[in-house]
Amino acid sequence: xxxxxxxxxxTARVLRFGMVGGGQGAFIGDVHRxxxxxDALAALTAGCFSRNFENTLATGALWGVESDRxxxxxxxxxxxxxxxxxxxxxxxxxxxxxxxxxxxxxxxEQGIHVVCDKPLALTSxxxxxxxxxAEQKGLLFCVTxxxxxxxxxxxxxxxxxxxxxxxxxxxxxxxxxGWLATELECDGQKQASWRCDPAQSGISNATGDIGTHxxxxxxxxxxxxxxxxxxxxxxxxxxxxLDNEAEILVxxxxxxxxxxxxxxxxxxxxxxxxxMVCGEKGTIEWEQENPNYLRVDMLGExxxxxxxxxxxxxxxxxxxxxxxxxxxxxxxxxxxxxxxAFCVALTNHMAGKEASDLYYPGLDAGIEGNRFVEKCVESTxxxxxxxxx
Ligand SMILES: NC(=O)c1ccc[n+]([C@@H]2O[C@H](COP(=O)([O-])OP(=O)(O)OC[C@H]3O[C@@H](n4cnc5c(N)ncnc54)[C@H](O)[C@@H]3O)[C@@H](O)[C@H]2O)c1
Numbered sequence: 001x002x003x004x005x006x007x008x009x010x011t012a013r014v015l016r017f018g019m020v021g022g023g024q025g026a027f028i029g030d031v032h033r034x035x036x037x038x039d040a041l042a043a044l045t046a047g048c049f050s051r052n053f054e055n056t057l058a059t060g061a062l063w064g065v066e067s068d069r070x071x072x073x074x075x076x077x078x079x080x081x082x083x084x085x086x087x088x089x090x091x092x093x094x095x096x097x098x099x100x101x102x103x104x105x106x107x108x109e110q111g112i113h114v115v116c117d118k119p120l121a122l123t124s125x126x127x128x129x130x131x132x133x134a135e136q137k138g139l140l141f142c143v144t145x146x147x148x149x150x151x152x153x154x155x156x157x158x159x160x161x162x163x164x165x166x167x168x169x170x171x172x173x174x175x176x177x178g179w180l181a182t183e184l185e186c187d188g189q190k191q192a193s194w195r196c197d198p199a200q201s202g203i204s205n206a207t208g209d210i211g212t213h214x215x216x217x218x219x220x221x222x223x224x225x226x227x228x229x230x231x232x233x234x235x236x237x238x239x240x241x242l243d244n245e246a247e248i249l250v251x252x253x254x255x256x257x258x259x260x261x262x263x264x265x266x267x268x269x270x271x272x273x274x275x276m277v278c279g280e281k282g283t284i285e286w287e288q289e290n291p292n293y294l295r296v297d298m299l300g301e302x303x304x305x306x307x308x309x310x311x312x313x314x315x316x317x318x319x320x321x322x323x324x325x326x327x328x329x330x331x332x333x334x335x336x337x338x339x340x341a342f343c344v345a346l347t348n349h350m351a352g353k354e355a356s357d358l359y360y361p362g363l364d365a366g367i368e369g370n371r372f373v374e375k376c377v378e379s380t381x382x383x384x385x386x387x388x389x
Pocket of ligand 1: 024049073094096097146209
């Protein structure tokens with residue numbers, strides 16, 4: 001799942017992709033569109049942007065997609081694009097959670113590579129099925145855990161892998177938001193409505209929606225594997241059936257321990273994702289709302305703040321920069337970095353070439369996310385007890 005950007009064939013053509021979801025009024029589809037096209041490695045060529053065809057037509061017109069590449073269903077899109085000589089190379093799935101698995105399956109079955117947002121599926125079993133299908137067909141699959149696309153997160157990973165802070169003792173992470181402090185879903189707010197609905201969201205809301213980001217970020221940055229966890233998931237407010245507040249204790253293989261907090265009812269917090277890793281020689285901290293900086297505290301030394309874009313980073317981190325230090329990069333460029341890694345890998349894959357050091361999360365990361373949700377729900381339902389991972 002690693003590739004060397006410099007090893008990409010410079011004469012390769014621009015990849016073609018189609019999108020499922022992202023119609024007018026949606027959130028993350030447009031962010032994907034911008035991230036995927038940031039490096040001109042791919043172009044949006046087809047779409048089924050909504051279950052409402054009028055919305056698909058309007059969105060396609062706005063985004064410059066030819067009308068004969070706009071489809072009523074993702075099944076139709078998968079079949080017709082697979083039959084075209086100039087059909088899409090990959091499909092991007094940015095619908096509510098319950099559609100991820102059937103849509104991904106439809107494209108894989110037609111021999112089309114897939115990029116799918118998290119959580120990968122409704123269950124880890126569905127994720128395993130997608131993995132088996134992708135392997136059988138020889139297709140690439142990216143799960144867009146956005147935060148691995150930040151250069152400072154990659155620096156954190158490189159520092160930990162190189163032993164800069166020694167063996168890890170404790171990891172804390174929180175992903176807290178306040179947007180569901182009131183019952184927004186009762187007002188018909190689109191993003192709140194499906195997230196609070198078990199039929200569309202799955203067995204969890206907050207743990208699946210933002211807890212999986214936290215789990216993946218910690219796993220990527222530290223390399224730690226969860227051994228067991230103890231979770232307290234709660235619906236807060238009204239008649240909600242799914243959690244929007246979760247506190248999770250973790251034991252990692254090798255002896256480190258951790259605490260995670262995922263919340264959608266933390267008033268005053270917009271998208272407050274941060275992690276802190278304490279090792280035997282030092283501590284590293286990163287905050288998503290201030291993503292260009294990394295705080296490093298080495299034993300017996302003053303606090304250091306590393307600033308993205310300067311010359312003192314590991315080389316692979318510098319390769320993720322787009323503009324000089326002090327010019328703020330963020331969410332769009334993080335998506336751009338995930339897409340760049342995927343598009344270079346796909347271009348090399350299509351040319352029968354191997355890869356190396358840019359990273360995109362794949363099916364194993366997606367399956368791990370679904371398993372994390374399942375284990376958190378199991379722990380809660382059994383009375384907030386420790387469960388093996
Ligand atoms: N990676 C991230 O940082 C990130 C951020 C936000 C959301 N997400 C994930 O992205 C997904 C979408 O979230 P959102 O907030 O953009 O939701 P949203 O409700 O804003 O958008 C969903 C879109 O999917 C469309 N849709 C639903 N079913 C469809 C179908 N069968 N065919 C075609 N289109 C269909 C809807 O019409 C809508 O346009 C979720 O799985 C969510 O977890 C990821």
